[in-house]
Amino acid sequence: MDLYANNTGELLIALVEKFPSLKHVVDAGVSIVIDGKVMAYSLSEPVHSENEIYLLQRIKGG
Amino acid sequence: MALDNQKNREFKVVGTRPDRPDGLDKVTGRAKFGADAYATGMLHAAILRSPHAHAKILSINTQKAEALKGVKAVVTRKDFSTSVTGENWNVLENVMAGDTALYDGHAIAAIAATSSLIARDAIKLIEITYDIIPHVTDVDKAMENGAPIIRANAGDGSVPKGMHPNVVRYHESGHGDLEAGFSSADLVIEDTFKTEATHQGYIEPHACLAQLGGDGKGELWCCTQGHFQVQKVCAALLDIETSALRVTASEIGGGFGGKTAIFIEPVALALSRKTNRPVKLVMSRSEVFRATGPTSSTSMDIKIGMKKDGTITAGSGIFRLQGGAFPGAPMEFTAMCAFAPYNLQNVQQIGYDVLNNRPKQAAYRAPGSPMAAFAVESVIDELCNQLKLDPIEVRLKNASKEGTKASFGPKWDKIGLVECLESAKNHPHYSSPLLEGQGRGISSGFWFNHGGETAVSLALSEDGTAALSVGTPDIGGSRASMCQFAAEELGIPYEKIRTTIADTATLGYNEVSHGSRVTYATGLATIKAARDAVKKLCARAANKWEIDEDAVIWEDGCAKPSGPNAGSFEPMPLAEITKKMGKTGGPIVGHFEATPEGAGVSFATHIVDAEVDQETGKTKIIKYTVIQDAGKAIHPSYVEGQYQGGAAQGIGWALNEEYIYGDDGRLQNSGFLDYRIPVASDLPMIDTVIVEVPNPGHPYGVRGVGETSICPPLAAIANAVSNAAGVRLKELPMSPVRILEALENKA
Numbered sequence: 178m179d180l181y182a183n184n185t186g187e188l189l190i191a192l193v194e195k196f197p198s199l200k201h202v203v204d205a206g207v208s209i210v211i212d213g214k215v216m217a218y219s220l221s222e223p224v225h226s227e228n229e230i231y232l233l234q235r236i237k238g239g
Numbered sequence: 240m241a242l243d244n245q246k247n248r249e250f251k252v253v254g255t256r257p258d259r260p261d262g263l264d265k266v267t268g269r270a271k272f273g274a275d276a277y278a279t280g281m282l283h284a285a286i287l288r289s290p291h292a293h294a295k296i297l298s299i300n301t302q303k304a305e306a307l308k309g310v311k312a313v314v315t316r317k318d319f320s321t322s323v324t325g326e327n328w329n330v331l332e333n334v335m336a337g338d339t340a341l342y343d344g345h346a347i348a349a350i351a352a353t354s355s356l357i358a359r360d361a362i363k364l365i366e367i368t369y370d371i372i373p374h375v376t377d378v379d380k381a382m383e384n385g386a387p388i389i390r391a392n393a394g395d396g397s398v399p400k401g402m403h404p405n406v407v408r409y410h411e412s413g414h415g416d417l418e419a420g421f422s423s424a425d426l427v428i429e430d431t432f433k434t435e436a437t438h439q440g441y442i443e444p445h446a447c448l449a450q451l452g453g454d455g456k457g458e459l460w461c462c463t464q465g466h467f468q469v470q471k472v473c474a475a476l477l478d479i480e481t482s483a484l485r486v487t488a489s490e491i492g493g494g495f496g497g498k499t500a501i502f503i504e505p506v507a508l509a510l511s512r513k514t515n516r517p518v519k520l521v522m523s524r525s526e527v528f529r530a531t532g533p534t535s536s537t538s539m540d541i542k543i544g545m546k547k548d549g550t551i552t553a554g555s556g557i558f559r560l561q562g563g564a565f566p567g568a569p570m571e572f573t574a575m576c577a578f579a580p581y582n583l584q585n586v587q588q589i590g591y592d593v594l595n596n597r598p599k600q601a602a603y604r605a606p607g608s609p610m611a612a613f614a615v616e617s618v619i620d621e622l623c624n625q626l627k628l629d630p631i632e633v634r635l636k637n638a639s640k641e642g643t644k645a646s647f648g649p650k651w652d653k654i655g656l657v658e659c660l661e662s663a664k665n666h667p668h669y670s671s672p673l674l675e676g677q678g679r680g681i682s683s684g685f686w687f688n689h690g691g692e693t694a695v696s697l698a699l700s701e702d703g704t705a706a707l708s709v710g711t712p713d714i715g716g717s718r719a720s721m722c723q724f725a726a727e728e729l730g731i732p733y734e735k736i737r738t739t740i741a742d743t744a745t746l747g748y749n750e751v752s753h754g755s756r757v758t759y760a761t762g763l764a765t766i767k768a769a770r771d772a773v774k775k776l777c778a779r780a781a782n783k784w785e786i787d788e789d790a791v792i793w794e795d796g797c798a799k800p801s802g803p804n805a806g807s808f809e810p811m812p813l814a815e816i817t818k819k820m821g822k823t824g825g826p827i828v829g830h831f832e833a834t835p836e837g838a839g840v841s842f843a844t845h846i847v848d849a850e851v852d853q854e855t856g857k858t859k860i861i862k863y864t865v866i867q868d869a870g871k872a873i874h875p876s877y878v879e880g881q882y883q884g885g886a887a888q889g890i891g892w893a894l895n896e897e898y899i900y901g902d903d904g905r906l907q908n909s910g911f912l913d914y915r916i917p918v919a920s921d922l923p924m925i926d927t928v929i930v931e932v933p934n935p936g937h938p939y940g941v942r943g944v945g946e947t948s949i950c951p952p953l954a955a956i957a958n959a960v961s962n963a964a965g966v967r968l969k970e971l972p973m974s975p976v977r978i979l980e981a982l983e984n985k986a
Contacts, residue, residue, distance in 0.1 A: 239496020239602025
């Protein structure tokens with residue numbers, strides 16, 4: 178899909194605008210994986226068109 | 240913060256085994272745990288809990304209870320906030336029932352009285368009118384047509400249409416072409432596996448002492464893995480401002496994830512607010528079992544295809560988890576961890592979060608991962624047996640590596656799975672002979688690990704010692720590691736540093752001690768805070784020497800000129816600088832606040848030998864070896880302890896521990912007599928091997944270790960027992976009854 182975003186925060190906003198049903202998932206918390214590196218929180222991490230980006234449920238543990 | 244680019248660095252303190260700082264406190268009784276708190280005039284609380292698995296609460300009459308001499312207050316749901324939403328609402332609904340009792344043990348009301356005996360007598364006088372409704376406590380039955388609906392409209396919108404309302408969340412991930420993958424296999428095995436809920440079994444029940452005045456200001460002492468979260472959530476549930484509540488974490492007698500959740504603190508605070516007196520609340524062991532957070536129980540379907548040469552051609556898994564009467568069963572982690580050790584071209588994993596009339600689940604070390612490993616690694620073992628292939632060679636052949644695509648999507652960064660498998664292959668345990676009646680089991684395991692919000696402060700004293708304040712309760716020996724980090728950076732002895740778990744008024748927000756994050760994140764923050772302090776120390780020396788700050792370096796605990804051009808000055812030890820710091824610019828404190836990203840994942844391989852008594856079904860674990868990647872072991876004794884602890888808990892989970900519910904939906908074994916955890920005589924000496932593949936996301940290469948150690952045991956033990964008994968066990972625990980049944984069916 179095509180989205181316009183400079184960082185992870187803008188990416189999430191753009192995703193929810195395009196797919197409103199994702200709002201509750203994003204609000205519950207997501208980890209963003211950029212080129213294999215898991216970002217559990219950062220909304221200011223830069224993203225570029227050449228990055229491989231995955232969304233996972235927020236990583237937490239015991 | 241990236242791995243330090245100091246390839247030839249020789250650590251002086253990190254990697255050694257100094258004495259633990261909390262040892263004397265714990266063996267002499269000086270350590271203050273949750274129930275050790277005392278306040279003048281304090282009251283004692285008791286909670287009335289539902290005896291029914293599922294019932295509408297029609298009325299609550301507290302008149303007789305309130306009339307009992309010594310009773311000072313009663314609280315019910317109406318004493319809490321009515322404006323919380325989202326996960327806070329789920330927490331509140333669990334802390335104190337609304338209009339429905341959702342499980343046996345669900346809190347309905349609470350009393351504060353002048354003694355715990357009076358409080359316990361008083362709760363028996365509370366009259367509740369229940370309308371008992373049908374219940375369900377099995378994950379598969381809860382998904383069937385006609386199953387009682389636990390809560391209508393609790394789904395998050397992700398669940399496929401047509402599923403029962405008890406299915407509240409859905410996960411799907413994977414890639415490739417499953418059909419093509421299975422078609423190209425020489426052997427495909429498909430099977431179903433089940434695990435029952437277990438409890439973390441921490442030795443210390445939940446306990447707290449709360450004080451909350453009419454002005455909305457309060458103090459709370461509690462045993463918890465995350466006192467900043469307790470502060471935040473309690474403030475929300477009681478409609479007070481966050482900073483008005485100061486929370487102090489006591490010493491903790493075990494958590495393992497079970498104390499990341501909140502069960503009694505809001506109740507104690509509400510009672511204190513009503514009585515204007517401190518209120519102490521301590522759970523009994525039975526309450527801990529009935530009404531805290533056990534693991535999910537699971538039902539899992541696995542299908543794996545393999546060629547004769549051991550190449551895995553496809554893998555799929557469907558994972559059904561129940562997390563009690565609330566959304567949150569960690570099915571997405573079960574799904575993502577299941578095939579994580581394998582580089583698969585064709586893979587799919589699906590997860591369902593299912594409501595049941597059981598208590599709200601909480602994490603138990605790596606939530607969801609051990610069960611996934613049990614199912615997948617059992618099928619891998621069966622494929623190896625039938626194709627007569629070596630189980631470690633097969634795992635090496637298909638191993639995830641740096642740059643390969645994970646089963647859940649992203650490419651792996653630097654990981655240590657191959658190193659663990661190679662170490663297992665070459666370990667004397669693997670080549671040691673087995674006696675008749677014994678079987679060997681192998682398993683890989685995986686956990687993500689985590690960073691999280693972290694803040695620390697490192698204050699230097701005039702005598703050259705240092706006080707490190709951290710906000711992460713010590714659940715696994717982290718205070719020792721933090722002292723080692725600080726000692727390494729400052730260049731002063733380990734014994735000169737004291738690490739304290741600071742209260743919520745002292746530091747910025749710290750996320751819960753979970754996700755194996757503390758040595759990684761608090762450790763990283765400690766390094767940064769120490770480097771911040773060092774910068775300030777160098778500045779003081781530069782000022783005294785009247786040279787540029789850039790011309791001063793820090794080495795062996797002293798400020799030194801960086802070279803001959805900087806000037807000829809004797810090294811200035813830390814204590815010399817701090818002795819006069821009040822007159823040379825003021826106190827010297829290093830600090831660091833951030834949400835570090837870059838916690839490295841961790842893999843492990845376990846080797847287990849087991850012996851099964853074919854007459855009684857009893858299993859004896861003969862030999863156990865844990866091999867796990869720690870990135871960099873800061874205090875090897877603690878790392879080894881985590882490895883052994885995860886294995887020990889896995890042994891109990893695999894062989895004996897289970898929540899047993901009756902037909903009435905009530906928990907039948909809410910005590911250690913009938914909920915059998917391993918004791919020392921049940922266990923062999925658990926051998927450990929620390930593999931170190933540095934994590935690129937930490938200055939010293941640290942990876943979390945506390946959780947991964949529980950990921951492989953269920954599978955490794957199941958494989959050992961199955962190989963010893965000559966029949967595949969597919970349901971946990973593998974109690975003597977289950978083993979005898981399997982042997983009978985085989986015959």
